[in-house]
Amino acid sequence: MTTASRSVFDQRAADTLAMLEGAGQYKHLRVLESPMDAVVRIEGFGECACFCSNNYLGLANHPAVVQAGIEALEQFGAGTASVRFICGTFRPHLDLERTIARYMGTESSYTFVSCWNATEAVFPTFCEEGDIIISDELNHACIIDSMRLALQIKKGVHRTVYKHSNLDDLETRLIAARNNDDITGQVWVVTDGVFSMEGDIADLPGLRALCDKYDALLVVDDSHGHGVMGETGRGTHEHYGMVEGDGGPGSVDLFTGTLGKALGGAAGGFIAGSRTATELIVQRARPTLFSNALPVTVAASARAAIEILMDEPQRVAKLRDNVSYARHRIARAGFEVIDSPTAICPIIVGDTAKAIAMSKRLLELGVFVIGFGYPVVPEGTARLRVQISAAHEREHIDRLADALAKL
Numbered sequence: 431m432t433t434a435s436r437s438v439f440d441q442r443a444a445d446t447l448a449m450l451e452g453a454g455q456y457k458h459l460r461v462l463e464s465p466m467d468a469v470v471r472i473e474g475f476g477e478c479a480c481f482c483s484n485n486y487l488g489l490a491n492h493p494a495v496v497q498a499g500i501e502a503l504e505q506f507g508a509g510t511a512s513v514r515f516i517c518g519t520f521r522p523h524l525d526l527e528r529t530i531a532r533y534m535g536t537e538s539s540y541t542f543v544s545c546w547n548a549t550e551a552v553f554p555t556f557c558e559e560g561d562i563i564i565s566d567e568l569n570h571a572c573i574i575d576s577m578r579l580a581l582q583i584k585k586g587v588h589r590t591v592y593k594h595s596n597l598d599d600l601e602t603r604l605i606a607a608r609n610n611d612d613i614t615g616q617v618w619v620v621t622d623g624v625f626s627m628e629g630d631i632a633d634l635p636g637l638r639a640l641c642d643k644y645d646a647l648l649v650v651d652d653s654h655g656h657g658v659m660g661e662t663g664r665g666t667h668e669h670y671g672m673v674e675g676d677g678g679p680g681s682v683d684l685f686t687g688t689l690g691k692a693l694g695g696a697a698g699g700f701i702a703g704s705r706t707a708t709e710l711i712v713q714r715a716r717p718t719l720f721s722n723a724l725p726v727t728v729a730a731s732a733r734a735a736i737e738i739l740m741d742e743p744q745r746v747a748k749l750r751d752n753v754s755y756a757r758h759r760i761a762r763a764g765f766e767v768i769d770s771p772t773a774i775c776p777i778i779v780g781d782t783a784k785a786i787a788m789s790k791r792l793l794e795l796g797v798f799v800i801g802f803g804y805p806v807v808p809e810g811t812a813r814l815r816v817q818i819s820a821a822h823e824r825e826h827i828d829r830l831a832d833a834l835a836k837l
């Protein structure tokens with residue numbers, strides 16, 4: 431196509447890409463030549479210690495996880511070539527959903543091709559006129575978009591955002607909702623369990639208490655908490671003793687989570703909560719009515735991963751040890767890291783181009799850490815995000831700290 435015949439879109443997109451390149455903000459996709467593990471082989475860089483995967487328990491290439499996928503592929507083929515309510519559902523999907531519910535301590539669960547999809551199903555399906563969603567300001571983009579969609583497709587749904595982890599601000603908004611004559615339906619409070627860019631955790635007992643006080647339902651996306659938080663890796667609710675039946679503060683009303691991080695690492699997402707909630711999703715959610723199921727191979731692999739997690743809590747313990755060792759070593763290398771039990775250690779550097787340049791330098795030093803800038807994080811808060819895994823040995827963490835010290 432000649433420049434003269436370029437569409438408005440072509441010109442605009444080319445300008446944006448040139449701007450990103452010029453500002454040093456262009457993201458280059460690295461090509462992996464090996465499975466995800468503590469060390470990966472990257473085209474053009476060779477073997478690098480990997481600190482940017484969410485492979486928190488090192489299960490992405492576990493032999494039993496791989497084998498379960500192979501067997502499901504051989505037994506069921508690629509898929510049904512349709513959505514579940516039209517063409518049926520494979521047994522491994524039901525097995526996986528029962529396993530997730532057991533793992534999470536909920537009555538029921540339902541799976542999707544991603545957590546993004548699962549979250550996108552939640553508010554547009556569950557909200558009705560007169561409802562309000564109250565959301566933490568640092569919630570994941572999928573929650574933000576789910577709320578936007580709910581407001582767009584359902585008349586009279588409201589939304590407000592509270593300051594990050596600020597229970598006083600949340601309570602002010604709950605009181606305002608109670609005093610608002612337009613809010614006649616359900617109040618929803620939604621938060622990440624582990625915040626993906628900060629590596630801090632939501633105060634779930636505090637949120638539960640406020641939800642109880644104001645008749646609100648609590649929804650938690652714990653994508654970075656599953657496999658990581660709590661004694662046996664069930665998530666941030668376990669960290670606080672809030673698994674149903676534990677006798678601690680009441681639990682969470684609805685969870686969303688991903689199978690694309692600790693729980694297998696391929697893809698997939700789920701909701702976990704009451705049977706009523708999952709039934710309504712099956713009957714009414716657009717991502718389940720108009721989109722195919724999680725591939726059966728992935729369903730089988732994810733189930734194997736969750737079974738391993740439940741059988742081998744020592745993996746979670748090793749991750750915990752690695753996390754505290756890594757935070758200590760990063761601090762000794764001269765960088766500030768918050769004290770937190772999560773496996774996410776952000777190093778704030780401010781400028782996006784600087785974060786990307788530091789990430790490239792680390793790669794040259796044999797360490798794979800990604801720099802995040804706007805629009806993934808707010809302008810001026812670009813960062814390197816270091817993520818720890820149970821697959822790491824101390825020597826890998828030492829290699830990371832030595833490389834950081836050279837920056």
Ligand SMILES: Cc1ncc(COP(=O)(O)O)c(C=O)c1O
Pocket residue numbers: 543544545546547570572622626651652653654687688689690697698699
């Ligand atoms: C907190 C959180 N929620 C949801 C997602 C989306 O998960 P998925 O990749 O399964 O769509 C992510 C992934 O980045 C995440 O960090």
